[in-house]
Amino acid sequence: MGESLRHTSAAHVVIFMYTAPLFSALGLHFKVASERLAPLQWLGILLAFSGIAVAFLGPASETETPDLGSMLWGDTLALLAGAAWGMTTVVLRTTGLSRLPATHTLMYQLVVAFVVLMIFSIWQGQTTFNPTPAVWASLAFQSVVVSFASLLLWFWLLKHYLASRLGAFSFLTPLFGVALGAWLLDEPIEPRFLLGALFVLTGILLVSGYTTVQQALASLKHRAGPKTT
Template sequence: MDLRQPLDSRAYLLMLLLCTIWSLQQITLKATAADFSPTLQLALRSGIAALLVWGMMRWRGEQLTVRDGIWKPGIAVGVLFAFEFLLIGKGLQYTSAGHMIVLLYSAPIFAALGLHWKLPSERLAPLQWLGILLAFAGIAVAFLGHGSATSVDMLIGDLLAVGAAMLWAATTVVVRTTRLATLPATQVLFYQLAAAFVLLLPGAWLIGHTTFHMEVPALWAALAFQALAVSFFSYLVWFWLLRFYLASRLGVLSFLSPLLGVVLGAWLLDEPIERHFMIGAAMVLVGIVLVSGHAWLQQALQQRRA
């Protein structure tokens, strides 16, 4: 029996906090990029957060599970996680924080397709297929607006954002379809963070993302925010919410993040809000709600008919 409950005021407030943190992570990376290379920042935050998660595991008497080859999918999700953030770090060099977060949140579409193929229980309903078509059409509309020569760099960045979304989706599929699904969330998170640290450090060097002006206090504050608020606090709170509340409703609320990302990017970074991109983004978000919130929408319709 599923004991998860509908959302209450505590869940709404925590989700608003998490969505704000998730939207600010891209803005922080973009705002500090000139003095603190995004890929290097992502590597260091992953290392710090991995140590914090390891400390929590030790405090709880929890050992990292490596038996029976379970470490193999653990390493796999770590590699996918690392390359996802490598593309994010590189992509922010070309595109805006608003574009990055909206396109990154197309990940549930790719995850739904992967799970449809891998798990019989995750077969897509007709309404979800409509959502996927709408989301892909929205991505096409967002890209079609890149018509001038001055937007070539942004097009590259947007393509890297979609690539990062695919890697995020692949991570979800691996976790759901392997024995990682039986592990505590802290262990899966540790695999991801540790691999990201190990791989992103040389990755930052290879792509020339090694700038870190240590004498600037704001950069240390940015690193603390990324490590403590984003990679440690927000992920653990998200997993905690999934234990007690209905996942479909939490998933729909999580798409406040790209909306907040566009608004905060325009406010804090003076990023332009292009008409074509907003139309495409709206189509993507509606499509994602149809896919991720299908169970919730179906339940709401049944209650309305009753």
């Protein structure tokens, strides 16, 4: 995800990153009997990946960056990050990690990430550190809020609730990402990307919010049914 932000917009990254529930739902479908996908969820999978295809393969517009190749590379990295995140959920649910305390799981992930990212930064020559106030504030936020508090809470939730239902709570994040990218960063919202994003978000809603959607449809069906006297 960090590398993808060097090549594409924040709005693109947040949409492709939050395809993670789709990948986790697909993985858990084959590994956990209680999380089998229903027909409506398969429709969501189809819609979401159709949206990804539209965002990647649709005709370019005049508002898009002239370096289209770099943008597509960044989009690809963001999508791979989403897939990796989704597979992390599958591993946490289907291995011995599910029986460990959330603090242990978090520590394992942070230690491995530290080693891998340190090697990658040396390989890429990204070892320069410019200690400005903005950098320190960003580092503090990423370390305390993102890498510690939010992940600790997420791992705890995974041990107590179905992963497919938890994904519904992250549905608003892509919407905020696109809106804030346009507002704070002046990022253009390309028509093809917007269409693809709508397909992706609809698919995520059907997959992750299946229970809620099913209840809403049942309620509508009940209201539309014949009234008895």
